[in-house]
Every structure is written in C-alpha cells, then in structure tokens.
Amino acid sequence: MFRAGLTATLQLGQDITVVGSAETGEQALxxxxxxxxxxxxxDIGLPDGNGVSLVPRILEQAPHCHILMLTSYEDDATVYAALRAGARGYIVKNADAEEIVRAVHTVASGAGYFSASVVEQITEHVASGGRSSDTSTFPQLTRREHEILVLMAQGRGNTYIADYFVLSLKTVRNHVSNVMAKIGAASRAEAIAKARDAGLRSQ
Known part of the structure; x- marks a missing residue:
C-alpha cells in the first residue's frame, strides 16, 4: 500500500517518470x-534483507544512479551506515508529498537531500567531534561498538549486523568479542542482558 501511494505521489510530480516498483531487494536490483x-x-527494511547492504550492489550495477533512502529508521547508526554505503539522500516516511518530490529532484541533480531531523543529527554529530550522542552508557566502547551492542540488544544476529553496516562477518565477530570483553560479559547472552538492563534495546 505504501509503495502504491508513493508511486501515485511521484507520478504527480513534474518531470518524474516511475519506471518500476519492487517489493524485495533482489527485484529492485x-x-x-x-x-x-x-x-x-x-527502504531499509526489506523482506529479503537490509536496504543499506543493497546500496553498493545497486551502484555497482548502475554507477550513475542516485539513491534516496525513504524509511522509518532515523537513528544515528542507520543514517551513517546508509551514507557510508553511498546513498545521496535520506528522508523519513512522515515526509509530505511535496518534500518527497523535492528530494527526488534534488538527488537526481547530484546534490544531497536530508530530512530536517536527519540534518539535526548530522549537525550534532559534527559538533560533538564525531562522537555518537548516545554513548554515555558503556563509555568504554567506541561508537561502532556501541552501535553494534544496540543491535545485539534488539536481538539482531551477526549476519544482520554485517548487512546493516556493510561489514564482513569476521569484522562483526571481532567487534562483538571486543564489546563482550570491554563490558565484562562472559557470553553474548550476558552482553545482551547487560545492554537491555541499561536500556539500549530501544535506541
């Protein structure tokens, strides 16, 4: 339903032609x-995987293509993962039709476009010297380790985390081991319990 509504919205935009709509990442590719x-x-949440991991695959097939993320996720980790992967714009699904059309035109021209809330996050990130805004819990962790611990607390496995950040499974395993050592957890389950006790599940 959302894709149908988005297609209708875009078709009303000036100089926009919708050439296709896909349900899964593989269909999109x-x-x-x-x-x-x-x-x-x-989108980020696709039936067959994480949209962020699809970005470099799309750019490999079509280097001229510009990618605009339109998603419900607006946490720091997701935003920066998408930008590192090569996305040119990032807006959230509560954007109105006018903003969506404007974002498409802007990204098509080669410029970047970001929702106001995303711009605010980027500004805070730069102002803090590149430190994540939510690392007061477990300050011994690096920003990336903290982001991975958040996903662990949400019940995400290593494969999901690797796709999410466009990392190899070996790199993710190393990060998880470092996280466990730094927070004094003897097992992954204990690390998850500590993270959830600290309230990281919802971040």
Whole structure:
C-alpha cells in the first residue's frame, strides 16, 4: 500500500517518470539493471534483507544512479551506515508529498537531500567531534561498538549486523568479542542482558 501511494505521489510530480516498483531487494536490483533509472528510492527494511547492504550492489550495477533512502529508521547508526554505503539522500516516511518530490529532484541533480531531523543529527554529530550522542552508557566502547551492542540488544544476529553496516562477518565477530570483553560479559547472552538492563534495546 505504501509503495502504491508513493508511486501515485511521484507520478504527480513534474518531470518524474516511475519506471518500476519492487517489493524485495533482489527485484529492485533486477529492475535497476533493466531500467537504469536516474534515482532509486529505497527502504531499509526489506523482506529479503537490509536496504543499506543493497546500496553498493545497486551502484555497482548502475554507477550513475542516485539513491534516496525513504524509511522509518532515523537513528544515528542507520543514517551513517546508509551514507557510508553511498546513498545521496535520506528522508523519513512522515515526509509530505511535496518534500518527497523535492528530494527526488534534488538527488537526481547530484546534490544531497536530508530530512530536517536527519540534518539535526548530522549537525550534532559534527559538533560533538564525531562522537555518537548516545554513548554515555558503556563509555568504554567506541561508537561502532556501541552501535553494534544496540543491535545485539534488539536481538539482531551477526549476519544482520554485517548487512546493516556493510561489514564482513569476521569484522562483526571481532567487534562483538571486543564489546563482550570491554563490558565484562562472559557470553553474548550476558552482553545482551547487560545492554537491555541499561536500556539500549530501544535506541
């Protein structure tokens, strides 16, 4: 329903032609290869994987393509993972039709476009010298380790975390081991329990 509504919204925009709509990441990749669109609007939560991990695959198939993330996720970890992967814009699903159309035009021109809430997060990140705003809990962890611990607390496995940050499984395993050592957890389950007790599950 959301994709149908988004398609209708875009078709009302001036100089925008919708060449396809995909339910899964693999369908999207096939459409990109076939249609070679100027812009791909991509969600994070896909039935067959994480949208962030799809960004470099799309750019490999269509280097000229510009990717706009349109998603419900606006936490620091997701925003920066998408930008590192190569996304040119990032807006949240509560954006109105006018903003969505404006974002598509802006990204198509080669410029970046970000929702106001995302701009605020980026500004805070830069102002803090690159430190995450939510690392007061377990300050012994690096920003990346803290982000991984948050996902662990949410019940995410290593494969999901690797896709989320576009990292290798070996790198994720090393991060998880470092997290456990730094917070004094003898097992992954204990690390998750400590994180949840500290309230990280909802971050």
């Amino acid at each position: 096939a459409l990109v290869t076939e249609q070679r669109p100027d812009v791909v609007i991509l």
